[in-house]
């Protein structure tokens with residue numbers, strides 16, 4: 001299954017962030033979206049996820065406009081956004097269990113603990129989300145990734161921000177494993193992070209904006 005976007009344009013207020021943007025991502029490919037602050041990386045990921053509408057153009061998954069079958073598309077999607085989508089009152093380990101369940105995967109508490117451990121935050125597993133730092137929340141949100149191999153399309157907005165070297169290499173490894181399993185990944189990062197495998201291409205929104 002392939003992700004395609006045709007002739008996308010994005011308006012924010014009275015400003016056009018990009019236009020005439022075509023995107024294609026095949027199984028086993030990662031598309032790294034780069035660009036200065038405010039060029040529209042998050043806006044593009046939200047459009048690709050079906051969370052925002054483009055002012056022009058369309059997004060297709062497996063050849064079908066995602067607006068025609070939104071539920072089917074969402075079942076194929078793992079969207080990781082800036083806000084982490086965690087519930088403040090849940091414990092960290094419960095958050096991993098529930099966010100995995102929302103994405104269709106039932107996991108045991110010990111699996112959630114192991115995933116937190118690999119991201120270096122097992123010690124906060126019994127704390128409620130509201131008591132965590134921003135970096136800890138991010139790790140809790142990322143801890144679901146090992147359980148998302150069944151959702152082929154991963155759209156990851158700044159997955160490496162606020163992580164230390166060990167956690168970055170762990171997340172890069174998870175992305176690489178997903179690509180090895182024919183997953184598709186579109187991600188943003190301001191950091192230069194090498195993926196251990198997969199075919200990575202770069203989409204530079206600075207260049208798109210300059211041409212648009």
Ligand SMILES: Nc1ncnc2c1ncn2[C@@H]1O[C@H](COP(=O)(O)OP(=O)(O)OP(=O)(O)O)[C@@H](O)[C@H]1O
Nearest residue numbers: 012013017035036037038039040041042043044188
């Ligand atoms: N809801 C909104 N209404 C109006 N303008 C918005 C809205 N959301 C974002 N913008 C503007 O659109 C532009 C692009 O924002 P976006 O978050 O997509 O950029 P980005 O490339 O992801 O930036 P960063 O690297 O800082 O995360 C910014 O100028 C932002 O202020």
